[in-house]
Every structure is written in structure tokens, then in C-alpha cells.
Amino acid sequence: MNAATPSQALARVLVDELVRCGMTDACLSPGSRSAPVAMALEENAGIRVHVVHDERSASFLALGIGKTSRRPAGLLSTSGTAAANFHPAVLEAHHARVPLVVLTADRPPELRHTAANQTTYQTKLYGDAVRWFVEIGPPEDLPGAAAYWRSTVARAYGAATCSPAGPVHLNISFRDPLVPVDGPGWDQPLEGRPGDVPWCRVEDPAHAPSEQVVEELGARIEATVRGVVVVGDCNIEPGPLLDLAEAAAWPVLAEPTSNARCGENAISTFDALLRNDTFAAGHRPDVVLQI
Incomplete structure (x- = not known):
């Protein structure tokens, strides 16, 4: 696996790890800030991509996929108010115990609270309705970055599927989502575990009665x-x-x-x-x- 830019590296690793964990479907509503992840989803042959321009409709499609397949679908939005349109479906997933992986693209931290375009406070946007929230900061070409991204994604997938199943939220910051693909390249290795297995497994604690x-x-x-x-x-x-x-x-x-x-x-x-x-x-x- 290779990448020309930090945004491309993060997006490809994130999608690859989700597929390794078992994800087969993703619903996305297009937008500029989420473009790296959208392109990584389209490039990965292991996942079916459902493009729905209306965020609320996309979120309930992902909810239905999770209900019927009993595995989480990915749900991707761009930054700003777009992510808020997922909230009703996230609440449904929470109460119905349906696995769901919500991926919201975000502006970098330095643009928050500055009246920047399409920027709002997305940290813990869905409150207690998610099983786990994590913020993945803007990608940088540093040693161990890919391992951190993969372990975070694997843990999120496990949190969505372990009992009680439900939604998880990954808020992902990008500084330059649409930079040219002929960038300087990514020096650090991006590959996952041999054999296409997840980076780590989250075991569901035993809930069987005595x-x-x-x-x-x-x-x-x-x-x-x-x-x-x-x-x-x-x-x-x-x-x-x-x-x-x-x-x-x-x-x-x-x-x-x-x-x-x-x-x-x-x-x-x-x-x-x-x-x-x-x-x-x-x-x-x-x-x-x-x-």
C-alpha cells in the first residue's frame, strides 16, 4: 500500500482496516472534506459503496444494512452541519442496538471557533448515544502513525459489534483533503497484518448466563x-x-x-x-x- 499525501495515507489505511475487520458496505454523502475517505472507499474492492446525497437518507440506509446483516455499515459525511443530519439514525442505532460506524470528516483543530467555513464543534457530537467516540487528528508522516490508525479503527469496529452493539463515531480531521496526488509521498509503512487480518481484535465479553x-x-x-x-x-x-x-x-x-x-x-x-x-x-x- 502506498500514498502520495498524508490525507490519502490516512484514508486508505482507515478503509483497509475496516474491510479487514469485516465491513462490506459503506454509505456516503459527498463533500470536499471527506473526499479522501470517499475515494479510498471507491478504490477498495472489498466494500460496496452506496452514494446518497441526502445525509439523513444515507444514515437510515446504513442503519437498515446493519439491521439486516448484523454487521456495521460505514457512514461518511463531510464537515459542518452535514454530520448533524446523522443524529436521528445514530439514536435509532443506539436504542435498537444496531452496529454502525459513523465517519465524520472535520476541519483541523486550529480552524475551530474561528468562523471558518463548514466548521462546527463535532467532538462528541452524538453525546452518549455512541458506544465509543474517538478523534483522529490531522495525518502527519510520523513513525507509528499507521499502527495508531489501524488499532483505533479495529477498536472502534469491536466497540460497535460487542454486546450491546451500537454506533461508534470517528471524527477525522484533514488539513488539505484535495491536494494533488503527485505529492512527495508517504515515507512510513502503511501495510496491515499479514493475512488480511485486523490489527487487533476486540473480544466480546461473555454475557452467557451461568x-x-x-x-x-x-x-x-x-x-x-x-x-x-x-x-x-x-x-x-x-x-x-x-x-x-x-x-x-x-x-x-x-x-x-x-x-x-x-x-x-x-x-x-x-x-x-x-x-x-x-x-x-x-x-x-x-x-x-x-x-
Whole structure:
């Protein structure tokens, strides 16, 4: 891997590491400050690029890709108010636990608070709605720069996919995003790990319940006749849950976006049934398993 300019070096390393981590799709809304990353995305054969000029539409496309694939899509914007248009989708991803990697291009720090064009304060723009925020400063040809960029990207991807999954935000500063490609070149090595593996892996901490908890839950289910499984908007494989409901002969009350409204135990009209006070009072469960 080579690069003619610092901006090109950072962009190519960032995209290459995202692909190594498992990213296959990226949605971008074009702009000048984000141009190096946009071009790096287009150059990389390992990623599908979806160009959407409206930032809000692009963000919800990325959200949908994350919901269906269970892997984060990239979401790229230029600097300024463009990044603010991602906020509704970031909030949706936060609450629905959908992995998402938000990449916002930014002006360099020295242009902040100076009334510079297309410049606003993008640091922690999405507040507590992201699993992790990191600011990558303007690229400089220094030893260890590529290793820092790769480890940061790998950590961000891991934060987006580890339980609970959700959005992460990388704010990336560029001083000269559209300088000529015939620059002096980049002296430091840019290559990643051999074998196209990520620079580092972030392991999801074990969230499986203990054996004792599983045994207690199994005994409770076995002893309960009037139980119900409630599934909200989530991003899970419903098979084991539906098998459990069938074995226990419990109804499944699942939201349309849960991917669990199927099988003989699923009741699609439960909201209408529960609005009837007589029905609700006569079918009050003893155990509710909520997902």
C-alpha cells in the first residue's frame, strides 16, 4: 500500500482496516472534506459503496444494512452541519442496538471557533448515544502513525459489534483533503497484518448466563403453564427462542421488526387482543420472558 499525501495515507489505511475487520458496505454523502475517505472507499474492492446525497437518507440506509446483516455499515459525511443530519439514525442505532460506524470528516483543530467555513464543534457530537467516540487528528508522516490508525479503527469496529452493539463515531480531521496526488509521498509503512487480518481484535465479553441461572430458568419454565414470550425490536436469530416457546407451549408476542413473528406460537394481533380488558384479565401470565 502506498500514498502520495498524508490525507490519502490516512484514508486508505482507515478503509483497509475496516474491510479487514469485516465491513462490506459503506454509505456516503459527498463533500470536499471527506473526499479522501470517499475515494479510498471507491478504490477498495472489498466494500460496496452506496452514494446518497441526502445525509439523513444515507444514515437510515446504513442503519437498515446493519439491521439486516448484523454487521456495521460505514457512514461518511463531510464537515459542518452535514454530520448533524446523522443524529436521528445514530439514536435509532443506539436504542435498537444496531452496529454502525459513523465517519465524520472535520476541519483541523486550529480552524475551530474561528468562523471558518463548514466548521462546527463535532467532538462528541452524538453525546452518549455512541458506544465509543474517538478523534483522529490531522495525518502527519510520523513513525507509528499507521499502527495508531489501524488499532483505533479495529477498536472502534469491536466497540460497535460487542454486546450491546451500537454506533461508534470517528471524527477525522484533514488539513488539505484535495491536494494533488503527485505529492512527495508517504515515507512510513502503511501495510496491515499479514493475512488480511485486523490489527487487533476486540473480544466480546461473555454475557452467557451461568449454568445455575439456566437451570433455574428451565425449571421455572417447565413448572409454568401460563407463560408468554415478548420480543421487541431487536437484532437476534429467533430460532432458539421460537423453539423454546414451542416446547413450553407459550405464545410469542413479537413486534414486526423483531424477526420473531413466525411459527405457530406467534400471535400477530396481540395488540388488538390486549386492548380488550376482559381478554387481558383472563389471560394474565405467571411468567414473562422478555427479549
